[in-house]
Amino acid sequence: MHRIGLVGVGKMGLSHLALVRAHPELDCVAVCDSQAFMLAGVRSQVGVDTYKSFDTMIEEANLDAVIISTPTSSHFNLAKTALENDLSVFVEKPLTLTTAQSRELAELAERKGLANQVGYHNRFIGTFRETARLVEAGAIGRVHHIDGRAFGQVVTKADGGGRTWRAKKTEGGGCLHDYACHVIDLMNFVAGPPDEVVSGRLGQVHSTDVEDSVYALFGYSDGAVGTLETNWSDESYRKMSTSVTIYGTHGKIFADRQECRLYLKPGHSFEKFEDGWNIRYITELQEPVDFYIRGEEYSSQIDAFAAAIGGNPSPQAGTFTTAAQADHIVEEIARLHETGPIVADPTTQAEPAGTKASKGIFRKLKDRV
Amino acid sequence: MTPIDRILFGDNQFFGVNHMSEEKARSQQMRFRDTESIIKVLDNAYDRGIRSFMCTTHDEIGKIADHVAANPDRYEGFKFLPGMPYAHKYNNMVGELGVIDTIKAVAPGGVMEAMVRGAKSAVGRDVGQLMRMLVDAEMARFANVDTPVVFLQNVVADLLLGLGNYQIFADFVQYVNEKYEAEAGFFSMNMPAMVDALESVDITNPIIACNYNKIGFRMSGGIEAYDRKLEEKPVRCVAMSVLASGAIPPAEALEWVCERPLIESIVFGASSDANISSTVSLITEFDSTRASAA
Numbered sequence: 001m002h003r004i005g006l007v008g009v010g011k012m013g014l015s016h017l018a019l020v021r022a023h024p025e026l027d028c029v030a031v032c033d034s035q036a037f038m039l040a041g042v043r044s045q046v047g048v049d050t051y052k053s054f055d056t057m058i059e060e061a062n063l064d065a066v067i068i069s070t071p072t073s074s075h076f077n078l079a080k081t082a083l084e085n086d087l088s089v090f091v092e093k094p095l096t097l098t099t100a101q102s103r104e105l106a107e108l109a110e111r112k113g114l115a116n117q118v119g120y121h122n123r124f125i126g127t128f129r130e131t132a133r134l135v136e137a138g139a140i141g142r143v144h145h146i147d148g149r150a151f152g153q154v155v156t157k158a159d160g161g162g163r164t165w166r167a168k169k170t171e172g173g174g175c176l177h178d179y180a181c182h183v184i185d186l187m188n189f190v191a192g193p194p195d196e197v198v199s200g201r202l203g204q205v206h207s208t209d210v211e212d213s214v215y216a217l218f219g220y221s222d223g224a225v226g227t228l229e230t231n232w233s234d235e236s237y238r239k240m241s242t243s244v245t246i247y248g249t250h251g252k253i254f255a256d257r258q259e260c261r262l263y264l265k266p267g268h269s270f271e272k273f274e275d276g277w278n279i280r281y282i283t284e285l286q287e288p289v290d291f292y293i294r295g296e297e298y299s300s301q302i303d304a305f306a307a308a309i310g311g312n313p314s315p316q317a318g319t320f321t322t323a324a325q326a327d328h329i330v331e332e333i334a335r336l337h338e339t340g341p342i343v344a345d346p347t348t349q350a351e352p353a354g355t356k357a358s359k360g361i362f363r364k365l366k367d368r369v
Numbered sequence: 370m371t372p373i374d375r376i377l378f379g380d381n382q383f384f385g386v387n388h389m390s391e392e393k394a395r396s397q398q399m400r401f402r403d404t405e406s407i408i409k410v411l412d413n414a415y416d417r418g419i420r421s422f423m424c425t426t427h428d429e430i431g432k433i434a435d436h437v438a439a440n441p442d443r444y445e446g447f448k449f450l451p452g453m454p455y456a457h458k459y460n461n462m463v464g465e466l467g468v469i470d471t472i473k474a475v476a477p478g479g480v481m482e483a484m485v486r487g488a489k490s491a492v493g494r495d496v497g498q499l500m501r502m503l504v505d506a507e508m509a510r511f512a513n514v515d516t517p518v519v520f521l522q523n524v525v526a527d528l529l530l531g532l533g534n535y536q537i538f539a540d541f542v543q544y545v546n547e548k549y550e551a552e553a554g555f556f557s558m559n560m561p562a563m564v565d566a567l568e569s570v571d572i573t574n575p576i577i578a579c580n581y582n583k584i585g586f587r588m589s590g591g592i593e594a595y596d597r598k599l600e601e602k603p604v605r606c607v608a609m610s611v612l613a614s615g616a617i618p619p620a621e622a623l624e625w626v627c628e629r630p631l632i633e634s635i636v637f638g639a640s641s642d643a644n645i646s647s648t649v650s651l652i653t654e655f656d657s658t659r660a661s662a663a
Contacts (some may be wrong), residue, residue, distance in 0.1 A: 018531025022562070045496055045534045238385055238394075258390050281390075283586045283616035292558035292589045293527045 002309045005030040005063045005087075007054060008070035009038045012092050012119070016067050017046070019299055022291040025306045048232050054058050054078060065115065065309050068092060069317035071165040072172025076101040083108045088115035088309045090302075094181040097325040099331050102324035109320050115308035117301070118323035120185040122242060123316055124297035126285030126305070127260040131244065131253050132190040132316070134262060139270040142249025142349045146218075146226045147247075148183040152240035154232035155206050167210055168313055174210030176202060176330055179228045179240070185318065185326040186244055187218075187226060190255075193325045194226050200333030205233035216333045228333075258282050286328035371517045371552055372423040373576065375606060377450065378414045378645075379638040383407050384427055397640060404432045413642040415447060417649045418610055423578070423607075424448040425522070431510035440511035452520035452556055452578075453507040469655050496640050504544060518576060519545045523556035529557060530566055539570040552576060554607070559589045561598040564637060574603040581608035581632060583617050583625040599631035607634040620651055627655035 002028050005019055013033075018200050020028040031042045039050040051057035058066075058081065065088035068078050076096040082089045083105065094198055095102040105284045109116035120210030122128050135143060154166070154175075164172050165171040187194075196219045202211035212233040232240075243256040251264040262270075262278040289299035304317040313319075381387070401407050407429065411422065414500035424430045434530045439445045443539055458507070508519070521541055523560040529537055542553040554576035580587040581595065587610060588595050599606060608629075612622045635652060639645045 014528065020530045021533050022531040022559075041496070045537075048530045050556060157545060241391065255499060258387070281614075281616055283613045286586075288585060288589070288591060290589055291527075291531065291562065292533060294524050296587075301624075 001025060001027045002064040002101075002306060003062060004028045005057050005061050006031065006116060007032045007066060007068045008092075009033045009035075010069060013067075013069035015293060016069055016090075016302065017042070018293055018320075019291065019302045021065065021169075022338070023302060023306060024290070024303070025310070029066075032058050034055045044290065054081065058082065058087070065085055065089065065305075066299045067305075069119075072097055072167045072177055073165075073170060075172075076105065079105050082110065083112055083114060083116075086112060086114065088305075089320075090117045090119070090305045091120040091320075091323075093185070093323065094118070094172070094177050094327055094330060095133060095320060097177070099324060099328040102320065102327040106320035106324045114311060115305065116320040117305050117308060117317055119180065119301065119321065120183075120189075120318050120323065120326075121180060121295070121297040121301050122186040123189050123318055124300035125257060125282070125284050126281070126287065126296075127255045127257065128186060128244070129316065130260045130285050131246065131255040134253055134260075134270075135190055135246055135248075137270075138152075139250070139262065139264070139273070140246060141180065141221075141250030141268070142224075143191055143246055143248045144224050145245075145247040146187050146220075146224065147245040148187040148226070148228050148242075149244070150179050150230040150232075150240060150242040151234040152179070152232050152235045153235045153237055153323070154178070154240075155212055156233060158206050158236050167207060169210050174202075174207070174287055175212050175230055175232045175268045176334060179232045180214040180216075180228065180333070181326050181330055183228060183230055183242060183244075184329045185278070185322070186242065187228070188322065188325055188329075189316075189318070190244055191226075192220070192248060194329070195221045197329055197336060198334035202334070202337045203231075205231070207233075214333060216329075216336075218329070237330060260285065304365035322366060370574075371560075373450075373518065374419075374448075374633045375634055375656070376419055376649060377421040377423045377607065377634055377636040378411070378419045378638045379609065380422070380424040380430065382638040382640050383410075383429070384425070400640065401462045404429060405438070407433060407438055410640060410642075410645075412443075414639075414645050415444065417581075417642075417645050419645070420446045421448045421450055423452065423520075426451055426453045426455045426507040426510070426649070434511050436516045448515045448517055449511055450518045450520060450554070451507070451511055451516060452522045452554075454503060454522060454525060455507070485609075487583065490654060499546075500537060500540060501544050503541065504541070504548075508549060516549060516551050518554045519549060520554040520556055520578060521577075523558055526555045526557050527559055530557065532565055535566045535570045538567055539572060542572055548600065556609075557605070558587050560606070561590050561594045564602055564604055565600050568602065574605060576605045576607065578607035578609050578636065580610040580613075581606070581613050581626055581629070582613040583622055585618065586610060586612050586613040596629070599629075604631075606632050607635045607636055608632045611635055611637060619648065623648070623651045624655050627652060628660060630659065 004020050006028055020026045028048055030049050032054050033039050043050045044049055066082045067090045068075060069092040072094055075091050079089050079091055120368040166173040191261040198217040198219050203213035205212040213231040245254045250268040252263045260280045262273055264273060264275050266275045289296045291299055299358050304314045382397050383401045385394040387394035402494055437447055466629035545551050545553040547640045555563060561578055585592045608626050611626050637648050
């Protein structure tokens with residue numbers, strides 16, 4: 001039985017708490033949160049020891065590992081303290097707000113030989129796993145384009161989300177850190193990380209302090225191109241919808257939460273898949289779990305973490321190192337949004353700034369001159 | 370103990386829920402954008418002999434309940450078996466407002482303040498009070514129709530199951546019995562564990578709606594564990610996701626479920642009269658084959 005301390009009882013924290021409590025190899029012995037109300041609720045309703053101070057919890061609770069599900073801005077200090085105290089660490093995504101911090105944590109965890117994992121649950125969805133397997137096996141030949149997308153209705157009103165940390169840039173809010181990082185990690189999972197982020201743009205639909213949409217272009221070492229499009233202000237989606245399309249010289253694969261569609265060009269049948277369209281559904285692709293709350297992937301990622309604490313890390317689960325790769329891309333997108341294009345079309349520059357958008361670009365270029 | 374009908378009609382198909390295809394979910398959502406189109410399908414189900422509608426507490430269902438209440442002759446014997454809370458509504462609120470502000474938003478006056486102040490006992494008491502208020506809020510729209518069973522929806526039920534707070538289950542059963550003269554039921558994706566948890570707070574022979582399908586889709590612990598639990602302990606089991614969102618051909622799927630005599634009821638969703646009619650005939654046929662064999 002591994003002794004777990006959980007930090008942060010919000011939406012994800014509650015779900016992790018329930019999964020850990022139900023897990024045969026994990027025992028949640030301590031919960032830490034800054035809100036007295038949540039702690040009182042956990043103490044009285046769940047019967048777990050609670051702490052207002054993270055340091056006291058680590059000192060007193062004799063833990064093997066911590067699960068950190070607090071606002072992103074606090075991840076670095078919490079995870080670092082835990083690792084320095086020889087505890088394995090699971091952190092909600094994204095790992096931290098800077099590449100430097102994420103890399104520091106990755107190196108520390110590696111040096112100490114401690115289990116380390118980030119809550120990128122798409123890695124545990126059967127359709128995405130099948131996609132990664134097919135790409136790796138060469139089913140669609142050489143990959144030349146990877147397209148990742150996510151849409152959902154997180155912020156749908158002008159002041160929507162204004163009250164949570166997700167609406168505050170300084171705490172790690174915004175579509176880039178909350179939504180796009182999932183897609184970036186998924187693209188890295190199925191096709192490997194890109195060599196460079198060519199361009200990045202952040203858009204606002206309703207929010208004022210953070211972005212509601214993210215667009216980016218990636219370049220891979222073998223010449224492949226990646227495109228990213230995410231928007232968390234799209235009410236047409238009932239819940240977060242993430243998808244990835246991989247284009248190869250022999251065919252293409254589209255995958256979302258429900259299905260994995262494989263198209264193979266004539267003469268390129270692969271394994272049991274024939275030329276033309278093949279569809280495999282989540283119902284046949286998903287590994288069953290022992291305890292389910294709201295998606296097998298949330299249970300599976302906790303299973304993987306339990307196995308990693310026990311010395312059997314799953315290669316597909318991802319680590320602080322792979323999460324740092326995602327954080328680097330996130331950071332680059334934000335940087336490229338700020339700096340804009342290096343060279344602008346001279347004809348655009350010469351034109352009087354008509355639209356708001358072109359005015360913005362114009363001003364940026366002028367500022368730099 | 371109210372007997373539950375053998376065949377229940379579900380409502381996922383009306384609200385863009387499909388576990389296998391977003392495309393299918395979208396086309397269903399377009400088809401059922403108005404109440405009338407839903408009522409038309411419900412009428413088909415009623416005319417095929419179905420009397421029980423197992424539904425969420427989606428706003429649209431309130432209008433259906435009003436329609437049924439307004440036409441008592443057309444819908445004689447028609448029953449609603451609501452499952453609450455409607456998860457997406459609260460899930461989106463929690464995403465937007467956070468856990469505490471969501472509770473503030475749904476719980477009128479003072480409860481939240483009492484909880485924040487709360488000593489240990491006060492929090493426990495107020496969680497019960499919050500549960501009762503939420504049930505009342507969700508049940509308001511069913512005031513004029515028959516609701517013999519009121520279900521606790523699976524994300525909430527399984528979250529509580531994982532957290533290990535089984536007392537709320539007992540409080541829910543008691544409240545639904547007393548206030549609504551209805552039986553309480555539980556949706557769960559972890560049926561065997563749920564049965565044991567309920568037994569630990571003296572709820573025996575519980576009504577549990579759970580996935581039950583030939584490929585073991587979303588049956589935590591697997592088919593054998595489910596079969597074993599039904600043999601071990603009395604459970605009034607409502608099988609759902611029998612077709613595993615369409616992964617199993619209907620006849621094969623229904624025959625497999627009908628071969629399990631310990632499954633009391635089967636819930637299914639369909640959008641066309643042809644599908645409703647064929648599903649009802651298949652279940653009836655497999656049931657009578659089993660009865661004559663026995």
